[in-house]
Amino acid sequence: MVLVRHKATGEVLEVFDVAYDDYVFAGPPGEPAKGRMVHRRDLDPDPFEAVLVEGLTPWHDR
Amino acid sequence: MDLLDAANDEAGRAETERLPQADLYRRQAAEKIWGFVVSEVNRRLREAGYPVESGPASHEARRKWLRELDRVLGTDLVPRHDAYADLHGSCFYEARCPPPEVLRYMLEGARPFVESVITALREVRRRGARAS
Numbered sequence: 254m255v256l257v258r259h260k261a262t263g264e265v266l267e268v269f270d271v272a273y274d275d276y277v278f279a280g281p282p283g284e285p286a287k288g289r290m291v292h293r294r295d296l297d298p299d300p301f302e303a304v305l306v307e308g309l310t311p312w313h314d315r
Numbered sequence: 316m317d318l319l320d321a322a323n324d325e326a327g328r329a330e331t332e333r334l335p336q337a338d339l340y341r342r343q344a345a346e347k348i349w350g351f352v353v354s355e356v357n358r359r360l361r362e363a364g365y366p367v368e369s370g371p372a373s374h375e376a377r378r379k380w381l382r383e384l385d386r387v388l389g390t391d392l393v394p395r396h397d398a399y400a401d402l403h404g405s406c407f408y409e410a411r412c413p414p415p416e417v418l419r420y421m422l423e424g425a426r427p428f429v430e431s432v433i434t435a436l437r438e439v440r441r442r443g444a445r446a447s
Contacts, residue, residue, distance in 0.1 A: 290339040
């Protein structure tokens with residue numbers, strides 16, 4: 254599970270999948286129905302780098 | 316609120332918000348519609364005894380079983396499934412989304428599509444002709 258923090262709100266978000274244009278689909282851990290599109294610049298650590306390190310199985314493939 | 320309920324709200328906001336926010340809502344909705352279809356179809360297939368493992372191979376397995384159901388029953392599950400897969404691939408990943416009315420049509424068709432899969436699984440079982 255790739256977890257990141259929203260820089261502005263401090264909210265911990267799970268990265269459910271990553272798109273090709275620096276946006277990710279992320280939301281409260283385990284709750285994709287509450288997921289939303291968030292730009293990587295708003296998250297810490299960088300979700301794209303975190304996915305490379307930790308690996309990611311998109312939520313719908315699990 | 317389930318995935319389709321959430322997608323319904325977001326598709327509605329996509330119709331009223333301005334760009335670029337409207338596009339983000341559209342992509343959010345697309346991702347949830349696809350996620351609903353995938354998770355529900357996988358679950359129904361597994362319950363009926365058709366193996367669909369998790370991970371990237373699940374797409375191939377799911378499509379394989381739907382293709383077999385189409386072959387046995389003459390249904391059109393694969394092209395309907397692929398329309399949802401394209402919604403995911405083009406809209407969510409690549410930000411190339413269909414017009415709002417198409418997204419709405421697909422949203423409203425998601426539950427009926429899953430019902431069609433359930434009906435096909437029941438029918439193939441009734442015939443004693445498990446797809447293989």
